Amino acid sequence: MDSAAQPDRTPDGRYIVVKGRKWRATDPEIPEEAASRLRHHLMAARRAVAAARRADDPAAEKLARSRVQTAKVALGERGTPWWDQSLTERRARWEDGVTALDADRKG
Template identity: 45%
Template sequence: MAYDADSDDDRWLIVNGRRWRRTDPSLPAELVAALTSHLGRGRSGVRRAQGDPDATAQARRRVDLAKHGLGERGPYWWDEPEDDRLRRAQQALVELEELEN
């Protein structure tokens, strides 16, 4: 899908009337895949951690880092230079991989 950064349709996804920010389309596919994998693991961790505040906090941290890296949280990706967006995504992945160790 081609993205037009000036179009709301390419910035937002509407699900059940709720607006969600789309992933930054300028990010390389491999980087998106790695961040999305961490996002899925974080979401799964949140579900598994029910009743364990420390595990819940760690899982939510993983989700937050992944979503920031993907551009779905934090500054609007369409308002930033592509180089800054790529650096933020790469840094998020580094931090996520450090959580694994």
């Protein structure tokens, strides 16, 4: 992605700023391959939320929202702030997220 398309960041790099609102940034230590897989799962889960809402299927929506949460936590955007975790904890967080989301997709 070219840097012109990237959102502004706070000076400490912990947050991105979109339309004046701060959002927790993705953990910069996540290897690109893992981050790409997690973003793919996140977007698929968001599409599943929308489809479940259109179908008025609360059970499917709940499952899809759970997958969104798993992806966001794995990316470091929710849950314990990545800057408060050791590198070992951070690695476990994103590896566990990829594993769970990959298994969920196959299941």
